[in-house]
Amino acid sequence: MKICVLPGDGIGPEIMAEAVRVIQALDLKFELEEGLLGGAAVDATGDPYPEATRKLAREADAVLLGAVGGPKWDGLLREQRPERGLLGIRKDLGLFANLRPAILYPELANASTLKPEVVSGLDILIVRELTGDIYFGQPRGIENRDGERYGFNTMHYTESEIRRIGRVAFEAARKRNKRLCSVDKMNVLETTQLWRDVMTELAPEYPDVELTHMLVDNAAMQLVRAPKQFDVMVTGNMFGDILSDEASMLTGSIGMLPSASLDANNKGLYEPSHGSAPDIAGKGVANPLATILSAAMMLRYTFNNEAAAARVETAVKKVLAQGYRTGDIYEPGTTKVGTKQMGDAVLAAL
Numbered sequence: 001m002k003i004c005v006l007p008g009d010g011i012g013p014e015i016m017a018e019a020v021r022v023i024q025a026l027d028l029k030f031e032l033e034e035g036l037l038g039g040a041a042v043d044a045t046g047d048p049y050p051e052a053t054r055k056l057a058r059e060a061d062a063v064l065l066g067a068v069g070g071p072k073w074d075g076l077l078r079e080q081r082p083e084r085g086l087l088g089i090r091k092d093l094g095l096f097a098n099l100r101p102a103i104l105y106p107e108l109a110n111a112s113t114l115k116p117e118v119v120s121g122l123d124i125l126i127v128r129e130l131t132g133d134i135y136f137g138q139p140r141g142i143e144n145r146d147g148e149r150y151g152f153n154t155m156h157y158t159e160s161e162i163r164r165i166g167r168v169a170f171e172a173a174r175k176r177n178k179r180l181c182s183v184d185k186m187n188v189l190e191t192t193q194l195w196r197d198v199m200t201e202l203a204p205e206y207p208d209v210e211l212t213h214m215l216v217d218n219a220a221m222q223l224v225r226a227p228k229q230f231d232v233m234v235t236g237n238m239f240g241d242i243l244s245d246e247a248s249m250l251t252g253s254i255g256m257l258p259s260a261s262l263d264a265n266n267k268g269l270y271e272p273s274h275g276s277a278p279d280i281a282g283k284g285v286a287n288p289l290a291t292i293l294s295a296a297m298m299l300r301y302t303f304n305n306e307a308a309a310a311r312v313e314t315a316v317k318k319v320l321a322q323g324y325r326t327g328d329i330y331e332p333g334t335t336k337v338g339t340k341q342m343g344d345a346v347l348a349a350l
């Protein structure tokens, strides 16, 4: 069982070191091999998703990723940007289904910027399409037209792309509270009219799941007004990117939100939902829990090891109950720790 480890940039290597320690402590005979992605790969090879990483990722059973990007690479041509490496590996491995669970641990009820009664007991799953939409659509670019600069991108989805993510979401809802909310912008965008049509066509195959639809602007508002109305949300690549960052604050911090990006056979890439956090990189203060919880998702989805996944998640709950907090979730009366100390606490709680 081989895991490709891609620490990436910014806080990536710091949070990944803790997740790797947790995986190794489980003693499950995984073979871990490290590769380069993003800015680190650009610096070493000029390519954000180099051939050696492609080979490693394709051969591995799962990929564990930190985060990519940072101001150092912001001036590069778009094709060389670290984020292109991330989009490249998602597309290359066919990782169309991005699962982003937003769960509020009871101990963090006061860490959220929302009132405890609004968020307590929160358990939402955002299912985000990951290999289509405006992030990949052609044509795209910035050109000179009629004497001024003109920027353009293309949003598109085929019905088969919508159907396959729809099925993932219906299946997920079936295993949870059987409520699925599909989020679109059908009042303005044809692409998302098709999205709504296909979701509606799928519904009769899942009579046990209640399907509703919501426009994305309202969904953004409802997520902070009354987030517990949602069970599973399914949406496209860009809306899912934005709504999942929003949902992360319901859980106290984006440093708590893990993710799984799966192909049709549950081969997966696992990464925190956040980015490389350049503002705190190198300081040893980043929250490693989203990455550690992503590793737990890897144990569950790719390696089918529910017991090991639960062991890691229980250890995370335990350290929160013990009062350990990184700066992003700190509140008076708890113990402020750095990245490595949080990793130590999880290891001790395993």
Ligand SMILES: NC(=O)C1=CN([C@@H]2O[C@H](COP(=O)(O)OP(=O)(O)OC[C@H]3O[C@@H](n4cnc5c(N)ncnc54)[C@H](O)[C@@H]3O)[C@@H](O)[C@H]2O)C=CC1
Pocket: 011, 015, 066, 067, 068, 069, 070, 071, 083, 086, 254, 255, 271, 272, 273, 274, 275, 276, 277, 278, 279, 280, 285, 286, 287, 288, 290, 328
């Ligand atoms: N999957 C990925 O690799 C992603 C990469 N990015 C890239 O990351 C870079 C920074 O992007 P931002 O917009 O600043 O988003 P970000 O998610 O990196 O940071 C947003 C804010 O959240 C904080 N934060 C994020 N993760 C944290 C953690 N684990 N512990 C504590 N605080 C944490 C940061 O300090 C910052 O204040 C950009 O280059 C962007 O393109 C952004 C999102 C996803």
Ligand SMILES: CC(C)CC(=O)C(=O)O
Pocket: 083, 086, 087, 241, 273, 274
């Ligand atoms: C950096 C982007 C390509 C991706 C992103 O923000 C995300 O997947 O959350």
Ligand SMILES: [Mg+2]
Pocket: 241, 242, 245, 273
């Ligand atoms: Mg994002």
